[in-house]
Amino acid sequence: MQLDTDIFTDSLFILRKLHRNKIRENSAFLKGRVLDVGCGMKPFQRFVCYHDYTGIDDNIRMRPDVNASALNMPFPDNSFDSVICSEVLEHLKEPAKALDEIRRVLRPGGIAYITCPMCWCLHYEPDDYWRFTMYSLKQLIETGGFEVLKIERIGGVFSLVGVRLADVWYNAVADLLSFVPRLHAERTAAVLTFPLSVLFYTAGAIFDGLDKRDAIGWVALARKRASGK
Numbered sequence: 001m002q003l004d005t006d007i008f009t010d011s012l013f014i015l016r017k018l019h020r021n022k023i024r025e026n027s028a029f030l031k032g033r034v035l036d037v038g039c040g041m042k043p044f045q046r047f048v049c050y051h052d053y054t055g056i057d058d059n060i061r062m063r064p065d066v067n068a069s070a071l072n073m074p075f076p077d078n079s080f081d082s083v084i085c086s087e088v089l090e091h092l093k094e095p096a097k098a099l100d101e102i103r104r105v106l107r108p109g110g111i112a113y114i115t116c117p118m119c120w121c122l123h124y125e126p127d128d129y130w131r132f133t134m135y136s137l138k139q140l141i142e143t144g145g146f147e148v149l150k151i152e153r154i155g156g157v158f159s160l161v162g163v164r165l166a167d168v169w170y171n172a173v174a175d176l177l178s179f180v181p182r183l184h185a186e187r188t189a190a191v192l193t194f195p196l197s198v199l200f201y202t203a204g205a206i207f208d209g210l211d212k213r214d215a216i217g218w219v220a221l222a223r224k225r226a227s228g229k
Contacts, residue, residue, distance in 0.1 A: 009190035011170035013197040014163035014204065015216060016043075018155050019086070019115065022219045023047045029111045029221060032081030037070050037102065038088035048084075070098040078107040086115040087217075089140075090130040099144030106224040112146060117217040119160055134218050146222035155216035156208025162200020163216070166193050 002024070007016045023030075023044045030048045039055030040062050056073060057064035068074050070088060083102050089095040102112055116132045132140070134151045141148055155163070170193040177185035 008194055009187070011167045011190070011193055011197075012163060013194065014155070014159050014166065014201045017201060018159060018216065019043075020047065022115070022152070022154060023084075023113070026113060026219070026221055030082040030084065030113055033079065034082045034084065035075070035080040035105060037073075037083060037085040037098070038091075039064050039084075044084055044086065048082075050082075054080075071101060073101050073105055075105045077104055079105045081107060081110050083110070083112045085112065087117065089114070089116045090132070091124055091127045093129055095130060096140060096144060099141065099146075103145040103224055108224055108226045110224045111149075112141075112220075112222045112224070114141065114220045114222065115154065115217055118215045120216065121164065132218060134215075137218050137220055141220055141222050145225050147225055149221045149223055151218055151220045153208075153212065153215040153217075154219055155204060157211055157214040158200060158207045159204030160214060160216050162197065162204060166197045166200065169193055169196060 002020070004017055004020055007013050010016055024047055027047050027049060031050060033052045034048055034050040034054070036042060036044065036053065036055040039057050042053070042055050045053050054066060055064045056066040056068055056070070058067065058069045060067050066074065070085070070092060071094060083106055085098070085102060089098060092098050106112065114137075116130075116137060118131055118133060120131070122128050138148050138151055170189045173189035173192055174185045177188055
């Protein structure tokens with residue numbers, strides 16, 4: 001098991017770790033010319049075998065390769081072998097339109113790796129519009145012209161409770177230490193939060209399978225249909 005020590009001090013360690021586990025499991029499908037839609041700081045780039053990796057984001061502060069919207073991507077048809085779209089659809093008023101664009105820029109038979117939340121708090125407000133069950137996500141992807149190869153859970157009830165508790169505790173500690181420099185407050189909060197994250201990550205690995213009705217979110221692997229929708 002990969003330890004991922006670089007995210008030990010992240011209040012969302014459980015969530016980051018679960019996402020890394022999934023991208024590693026599916027990295028063999030993501031190759032060639034890879035497009036990362038809503039790339040942020042490109043957290044998945046080093047886990048993918050590619051010969052060209054392009055990140056697109058509408059937030060110029062992320063310094064993406066291409067600054068543009070997922071709803072109108074400035075690429076020719078059939079440009080990429082693989083597309084990563086992680087935790088983006090819930091922030092778009094028209095997620096179906098984004099999937100149309102992803103299908104357009106993918107070559108026939110190309111692979112899309114899509115993740116989205118089912119149970120999560122409000123974030124990046126006010127641009128937070130949707131949550132998905134596995135069934136609504138499957139319908140959205142299939143309607144967008146893809147064959148769904150698989151949909152898998154990201155976490156379960158123990159992981160969900162753990163990552164939310166860790167995030168709330170981290171921010172509470174950092175706020176309580178507001179009288180010291182912010183960097184010191186955050187480091188102290190991180191040290192005090194990590195044991196909680198490890199405890200619940202371990203509990204999730206053991207017990208999340210007991211009840212499969214809960215999920216932090218979903219990961220879908222889908223193939224562009226060779227001809228139309």
